[in-house]
Amino acid sequence: MRPRMSARAPLLAALLFVALLPMVWTMLASLGIVPDNTASPPRWRVAPSLGEYTDTIGVAEPRFATELATSIVVALVATGVVIPCAFLGAYGLARWRWRGATLVVPSMLVLGSLPVVAYVIPLAETTRRLGLTDTLVGVGLAQAAGAAPLAVYILHSILGRIVLPAIGPAVVATAVVIFVLQWNSFLVPLVLGAEKVRTIPVAMSDFFTFERELQWPTAAAALVSSLLPLLVLIAAANALLQRFRLAEVDPS
Amino acid sequence: MRTAALLAPLAVLVVPFLLWPALFGLVASFTNYGPLESQVRFVGLDNYAAILADPQFLIASRNIAVFTAAAVMAELGLGFAVAYLLREIFRGHALVRVALLVPWLVSPVANGVLWHFLLTPSIGPLDFARAWIGLPIGPSPLGVSGLALPTAIATDVWRKAPLVAFLVLPGLLAIPRERWETATLEGARLFDRVWLVALPPLVPLLFTIGMLLVGDTLGVFDSLLTLTGGGPGSETITPGLYAYQQAFRTNDWRLGATAGWLVAASVLLVGAIYVRSTRAVRH
Numbered sequence: 001m002r003p004r005m006s007a008r009a010p011l012l013a014a015l016l017f018v019a020l021l022p023m024v025w026t027m028l029a030s031l032g033i034v035p036d037n038t039a040s041p042p043r044w045r046v047a048p049s050l051g052e053y054t055d056t057i058g059v060a061e062p063r064f065a066t067e068l069a070t071s072i073v074v075a076l077v078a079t080g081v082v083i084p085c086a087f088l089g090a091y092g093l094a095r096w097r098w099r100g101a102t103l104v105v106p107s108m109l110v111l112g113s114l115p116v117v118a119y120v121i122p123l124a125e126t127t128r129r130l131g132l133t134d135t136l137v138g139v140g141l142a143q144a145a146g147a148a149p150l151a152v153y154i155l156h157s158i159l160g161r162i163v164l165p166a167i168g169p170a171v172v173a174t175a176v177v178i179f180v181l182q183w184n185s186f187l188v189p190l191v192l193g194a195e196k197v198r199t200i201p202v203a204m205s206d207f208f209t210f211e212r213e214l215q216w217p218t219a220a221a222a223l224v225s226s227l228l229p230l231l232v233l234i235a236a237a238n239a240l241l242q243r244f245r246l247a248e249v250d251p252s
Numbered sequence: 253m254r255t256a257a258l259l260a261p262l263a264v265l266v267v268p269f270l271l272w273p274a275l276f277g278l279v280a281s282f283t284n285y286g287p288l289e290s291q292v293r294f295v296g297l298d299n300y301a302a303i304l305a306d307p308q309f310l311i312a313s314r315n316i317a318v319f320t321a322a323a324v325m326a327e328l329g330l331g332f333a334v335a336y337l338l339r340e341i342f343r344g345h346a347l348v349r350v351a352l353l354v355p356w357l358v359s360p361v362a363n364g365v366l367w368h369f370l371l372t373p374s375i376g377p378l379d380f381a382r383a384w385i386g387l388p389i390g391p392s393p394l395g396v397s398g399l400a401l402p403t404a405i406a407t408d409v410w411r412k413a414p415l416v417a418f419l420v421l422p423g424l425l426a427i428p429r430e431r432w433e434t435a436t437l438e439g440a441r442l443f444d445r446v447w448l449v450a451l452p453p454l455v456p457l458l459f460t461i462g463m464l465l466v467g468d469t470l471g472v473f474d475s476l477l478t479l480t481g482g483g484p485g486s487e488t489i490t491p492g493l494y495a496y497q498q499a500f501r502t503n504d505w506r507l508g509a510t511a512g513w514l515v516a517a518s519v520l521l522v523g524a525i526y527v528r529s530t531r532a533v534r535h
Contacts, residue, residue: 042383085261092258110523115471117492118516122273145269184359186474201361230357249423
């Protein structure tokens with residue numbers, strides 16, 4: 001028993017190394033610390049500066065700051081719409097005394113698993129007809145709708161498990177997870193947004209084209225900028241996320 | 253409050269922006285409907301015939317079958333293994349737990365950009381290690397025929413296996429301590445502890461995670477757009493990428509929407525199995 005315990009720490013350390021090395025590599029590159037693998041042995045070229053953040057991103061993507069702001073607004077709006085709608089819906093489903101109701105909850109998960117690409121083409125058509133193309137409302141609502149079934153599923157399991165005073169933190173933890181999904185949403189803002197509504201993932205796919213090869217330190221700075229708000233968020237919500245449950249687990 | 257009133261806001265959100273487009277895609281796939289078409293008429297299975305006659309779509313379907321099977325199994329297996337390593341609390345446990353979320357915070361689009369550069373021979377960590385031990389640095393596996401798809405799968409596993417561990421962990425931690433101790437006293441080996449103690453209570457949770465992973469993977473699109481663009485050749489094209497290219501690049505709305513609907517159909521098929529399984533577990 002004991003020898004197995006001692007194997008755990010190095011194994012975990014190795015796994016964490018693999019999981020986090022790409023992030024560290026990217027952060028270093030964004031600060032101007034880049035290896036040269038063509039030298040033998042490989043060398044590090046160390047020219048630390050914040051220039052990629054202050055200057056170069058702006059040259060590669062002049063509206064980067066606006067896009068960052070748009071991303072924040074869209075993700076906040078979408079999360080702000082999803083959580084109340086999903087909470088009321090989950091509460092309604094929990095009280096529903098209809099025999100078929102037990103099928104509705106797993107069906108919500110299936111609906112929540114439906115990838116956006118499966119319905120985005122008709123969605124673009126619907127949004128155009130509603131006159132909501134390239135508006136915050138259109139993009140925000142469409143993003144919210146995509147995440148709502150998953151939120152219902154998670155919140156329904158919370159309502160079945162947790163007593164009233166603890167519901168608040170569990171809902172906030174769910175909101176954090178939904179916010180991350182909204183922040184990273186790509187296809188909806190790509191297809192429904194245009195000039196006015198352009199979020200970071202859309203901008204990133206745009207300025208990273210195979211014709212116009214981007215410099216690695218610039219791409220790294222863009223990657224870190226898009227990641228930093230989420231890192232701050234999960235660090236702040238750390239205690240809540242420790243209690244996050246996707247679904248009920250009954251150990252009996 | 254009445255149940256209907258509680259469900260109304262959800263319906264107002266989900267019906268026009270999710271259910272209606274999905275249903276509309278199904279109906280439209282049997283017609284000639286397109287934004288530029290003046291007269292809509294029923295065309296039977298023409299769109300399906302056209303799509304099945306396109307070798308690109310067949311390659312995409314084969315790719316997504318391989319991608320989904322390999323990625324989902326690897327993510328569930330690795331995620332479970334990592335969670336198993338974390339089933340006892342130690343100093344720094346909370347930090348490791350929240351760190352599991354970090355790769356998932358990278359959006360699929362950013363994941364494609366990230367790994368495009370990390371696999372670039374002159375600057376990436378893998379070739380850094382190769383150069384360090386004196387091996388010549390190779391070309392990026394993303395451009396090598398036969399390696400591009402497995403590499404794309406590996407980047408997907410990097411992003412999602414830690415998330416699976418994060419989601420599985422609460423289930424493992426909920427297993428009462430006595431059960432591990434009893435198993436150990438009875439001389440259970442690693443295999444028995446996993447198979448008899450850890451897995452049985454986690455089956456519903458693993459099904460739920462599996463469903464989310466399958467849906468996400470069957471629609472994989474954004475990460476490949478920036479990682480490989482579908483290449484080399486058509487080696488990493490997927491139905492999602494195909495649908496997008498048809499609808500918004502080639503402007504063939506019909507073919508794109510039909511491909512999208514086929515993605516939906518594959519997810520709903522898996523979903524039907526999932527819903528049945530939840531009933532079987534409950535009874």
